[in-house]
Amino acid sequence: MANSNITKEKAEKIWESYYGTQTRVKDFAGRTMNKSAFNNRKSAFGWNIHHVKPISLNGSNDIENTIPVHILSNSEFGDKNSAKVNGTFYQWQKMPGKRTAGIIYELGEDVILSPNKKFIKNKK
Known part of the structure; x- marks a missing residue:
């Protein structure tokens, strides 16, 4: 979240x-952003800063843990470890050797939520 x-x-x-x-x-989820539209919720191209590892999980404000994202993408991802953003599932994972930073991975569209709240690939 911003x-x-x-x-x-x-x-x-x-x-x-x-x-x-x-x-x-375009942000990681394919939404277009304009640099001039920072924090502009009225713009179709508004963006803000997402914390890959959420602050609530001891993430940091360091550049390596922040990424510019469309306001809608940030809102959909929120402070969760994984989320469906713009129709595709994503998950953050800890960066090797870093305690306060992470990387966002695309899991794809064919993912379901298991009973223990983990995303798993859908067996079609």
């Missing part, structure tokens, strides 16, 4: 660490 203590200036530095000078890009 963290209110990330300023626009820090968010733009995070953007530039991922996208350089590009001003229009």
Whole structure:
């Protein structure tokens, strides 16, 4: 989820660490974002900062644990370990050797939620 203590200036530095000078890009879930639409919930291209490993799970504000994402993608993922975002299932996993950062993995569309709340591939 967006963290209110990330300023626009820090968010733009995070953007530039991922996208350089590009001003229009797609997030991990395929949604288009405009650099000028930071935190603009009225824009179809609004974006904010997602914490790959949620702050609530001891994630950090370090650049390696933050990623610019479309506002809708951030809202759908929230503070969960895994979620369906823009029609596809994703899960974060701890980065090797890092205590406060993670990586988002795409699990795909053919995934179901098992009784223990873990995503598993659907056997068709």
